[in-house]
Amino acid sequence: MEHVLPVPKAVKDLFDDLLGRPVTVSPAEPIRAADVPKTLVALYTDERQQLLAVIGMDFALTAYAGAAIGLIPPGGAEACFEDNEISKMIGENAIEVCNILAGLLNREGAPRLKLYQTYLPGESAPTDAVNWLMALGRRLDLKVDVSGYGAGKISITLAG
DSSP states (O other), rough: OOOOOHHHHHHHHHHHHHSOOOOEEEOOOOOGGGGGGGGEEEEEOOOTTTEEEEEEHHHHHHHHHHHHTTTTOOOHHHHHHHHHHHHHHHHHHHHHHHHHHHHHHHTTTOOOEEEEEOOOTSOOOOOHHHHHHHHHSEEEEEEEETTTTEEEEEEEEEEO
């Protein structure tokens, strides 16, 4: 059995529960090559460490979700924009969000996926992972608006 993309409602519900605040989701354009250097790239593998999914969160969603999950006021996320980099604490929080997002990828009967590696905005992700993140095909691109913080994009792609 193969992996399937989550439905937008599942993404919304997970972010709602995770961040403890209302979240809205809507369709979005895929991440472009120019956006990749400012994107958190998360790689998900099976037990053989075969890359089976890639999730990208743009700089805005990385900042907002990382701040919201850590109960950091919106000003903490805004400071990331001013500094043009994700702070250490917000980055660690955003990586935890990525770890929990693995739950959206797993389903009964398919190989279990887990977070293998993350690359914060400004770090270079492997070329194959970036190629999957931008590939057309099995992908879900959403705008996620975190109440009280702001909106950003998430792209969920299935590799292989």
